[in-house]
Amino acid sequence: MKKLFVISAMVFFASVLAAPAFCANATVDIERILMEYNKARETNLQFERQNQQLKSYIINAQKQVEEAKTPVEKKTLEDKFRAEIKNRSENLKNQQLQKVSALEKEIYQVIDKVSAGKYEMVFVKNMVVKGGVDITTEVINKLNAAGK
Numbered sequence: 001m002k003k004l005f006v007i008s009a010m011v012f013f014a015s016v017l018a019a020p021a022f023c024a025n026a027t028v029d030i031e032r033i034l035m036e037y038n039k040a041r042e043t044n045l046q047f048e049r050q051n052q053q054l055k056s057y058i059i060n061a062q063k064q065v066e067e068a069k070t071p072v073e074k075k076t077l078e079d080k081f082r083a084e085i086k087n088r089s090e091n092l093k094n095q096q097l098q099k100v101s102a103l104e105k106e107i108y109q110v111i112d113k114v115s116a117g118k119y120e121m122v123f124v125k126n127m128v129v130k131g132g133v134d135i136t137t138e139v140i141n142k143l144n145a146a147g148k
Contacts, residue, residue, distance in 0.1 A: 024118065024119050024120060024133065025119055025120060025121045025122070025123060025131060025132040025133070026115050026118070026119040026121070026122045026123070026132055026133045026134070026135045027122070027123050027124070027125040027128050027132035027133070027134050027135070027136075028111055028122060028123075028124065028125060028134070028135055028136050028139055029124075029125040029126070029134070029136040030107075030124055030125075031126075032136050032140070033107055033136060033139060033140055033143070036140045036144075037103075037107070037140055037143045037144060037147075038143075038144050038147055039103065039106070039143070039147050040103055040107075043099055043100075043103060046099075047096055047099075050092055050095075050096070051092070054085075054088055054089065054092060057084075057085070057088065058085060061077075061081035061084075061085065064077055064081070065077045065078055065081065106143065107139070107143065110139050110142050110143050110146070111135070111139055113142065114135050114138050114139050114142060115135060119133070119135070122135070
């Protein structure tokens with residue numbers, strides 16, 4: 001009976017000591033990654049430039065409509081520019097969604113690589129009240145190193 005108790009105690013303590021390594025969790029700060037990942041910053045600047053170009057086009061279109069000499073010319077220009085602005089806006093939105101999706105995929109792939117074999121689960125940092133090892137810096141470093 002004493003041997004059974006000792007063996008049971010050893011198995012129990014071994015499982016308790018092994019559990020933290022198996023159940024280790026990590027956190028990542030996605031906002032920080034997006035701010036410090038060079039490619040994400042460049043993409044954001046590109047989005048700002050594209051949005052500014054669209055705004056400039058709209059302002060120019062408004063000026064042309066205002067300068068129209070007849071109501072028919074004004075209506076024709078309004079219809080033309082409305083369709084063109086809608087087309088440009090939709091194209092820009094689709095391009096930006098594709099780029100965001102590609103960035104997201106890259107980020108999650110690196111998170112998977114960094115956490116593989118070390119952490120059972122990775123949580124978004126602002127959703128965790130307590131616990132977890134922050135792997136954000138390591139993820140940012142790997143992303144930026146891959147982009148060089």
